Amino acid sequence: MKVAFGVSVLARCMQQGGVDGIGTYTRELMAAMPQSAQLTPYLFDLPESSWTGVTAPLSFGSFRYQALAAMLPWMDFAHARRAVGTGVDLIHATDHLVPRLRGVPTVATIFDAIPLSHPEWVRYRLKSLKNELWRRTALWAQHVITISDYSRQEIATHFRIPEERITAIPLGVGAQWLKPVDAAQGAAVRARHSLPESYLVSVGTLQPRKNIGRLLSAHASLPEHVQRACPLIVVGKPGWGCEDVVGRLSSGQLKHVRWLGHLPDTELQVVIKRATALVFPSLHEGFGLPVLEAFAAGVPVVASNTTSIPEVAGDAALLVDPLRIDELSDAMCRIIEDSALAGQLRARGRDRVRGFTWQACAQKTLQVYESMI
Numbered sequence: 001m002k003v004a005f006g007v008s009v010l011a012r013c014m015q016q017g018g019v020d021g022i023g024t025y026t027r028e029l030m031a032a033m034p035q036s037a038q039l040t041p042y043l044f045d046l047p048e049s050s051w052t053g054v055t056a057p058l059s060f061g062s063f064r065y066q067a068l069a070a071m072l073p074w075m076d077f078a079h080a081r082r083a084v085g086t087g088v089d090l091i092h093a094t095d096h097l098v099p100r101l102r103g104v105p106t107v108a109t110i111f112d113a114i115p116l117s118h119p120e121w122v123r124y125r126l127k128s129l130k131n132e133l134w135r136r137t138a139l140w141a142q143h144v145i146t147i148s149d150y151s152r153q154e155i156a157t158h159f160r161i162p163e164e165r166i167t168a169i170p171l172g173v174g175a176q177w178l179k180p181v182d183a184a185q186g187a188a189v190r191a192r193h194s195l196p197e198s199y200l201v202s203v204g205t206l207q208p209r210k211n212i213g214r215l216l217s218a219h220a221s222l223p224e225h226v227q228r229a230c231p232l233i234v235v236g237k238p239g240w241g242c243e244d245v246v247g248r249l250s251s252g253q254l255k256h257v258r259w260l261g262h263l264p265d266t267e268l269q270v271v272i273k274r275a276t277a278l279v280f281p282s283l284h285e286g287f288g289l290p291v292l293e294a295f296a297a298g299v300p301v302v303a304s305n306t307t308s309i310p311e312v313a314g315d316a317a318l319l320v321d322p323l324r325i326d327e328l329s330d331a332m333c334r335i336i337e338d339s340a341l342a343g344q345l346r347a348r349g350r351d352r353v354r355g356f357t358w359q360a361c362a363q364k365t366l367q368v369y370e371s372m373i
Helices: 008-016 021-032 063-069 078-084 127-138 149-158 183-193 212-220 224-229 243-250 265-273 289-296 309-313 325-337 339-353 358-372
Strands: 002-006 038-043 090-093 106-109 143-146 166-168 200-203 232-235 257-261 277-280 301-304 318-320
Touching (some): 002 021, 021 358, 063 078, 106 358, 143 358, 200 212, 200 265, 212 243, 212 325, 224 325, 277 325, 289 309, 301 309, 309 318, 325 339
Parallel strands (some): 090 106, 106 143, 200 277, 232 257, 277 301, 301 318
């Protein structure tokens, strides 16, 4: 089976020095896919030289111009059509860039419907128009893969795609999260960032739905001696709509909070693995991969009780209402002060994460491929 496999977002991330959620999914799924699926990468809007993988990529040209042309009933993606010729059985659009090629089955991975369900949480020019174009291009896929049952329901509602055309396939956790911290590397990262012995950690791009403002308030409401014993480390680059949060993090008024900004993957793993707990108070997630990564690392988790997160966390995390600062504060205090509870959560997390592997994700994805040919 010959599959054209979208790598545009991954290639762009690698150029910029940091891999996001879509990039991680693309990279890990490619690596875990059984050999019976012969993957050939393809690129939109990037030169072939931007891809550093072993297999040379196909150039699909400009996504925007071909997508606009393909809105006409008799048109499809002419450049992509020439690139695939007759040598492809199926196309997998992993990165929300869904081509229209009549006669070539297409599966699209859509992580969530947040821009459609909560347009107030995204900010780009011509938002309404671009959201509608995204919804329409998703309809060109004969089948959609998403990452949780919650997202499956959201996509069915907001994209108006029948649920029988959507398959939920959970993400996996990389093997690197299961390995203990290398002593020399751990010491180097700890020294570089002046990490304390105990700390809480929060991970994610600073943007409104990540709910960092309430997290800062919750930590500040802890007793002074608890804040001092277990400060909060915030990891994440600035996103949009985060001016207030950045101002608070940079003001120096939060004595027991530190902001490390963006960290490379190798350093991020050390920071999370050494943490007393991960706090993940997001208001909306399509999955919530940091929760599973913390489980794999043996780190207790406090997380939101909303959207997809309970589906992922099960009973292995302390789940709280992310709008309740008092609940966040109480959960953090419990994990810090109750070592027996923290131990129970570590054990449950390690049990929970065993069911989430990239090999299982790849096998279920292959089954979708086979059902379409």
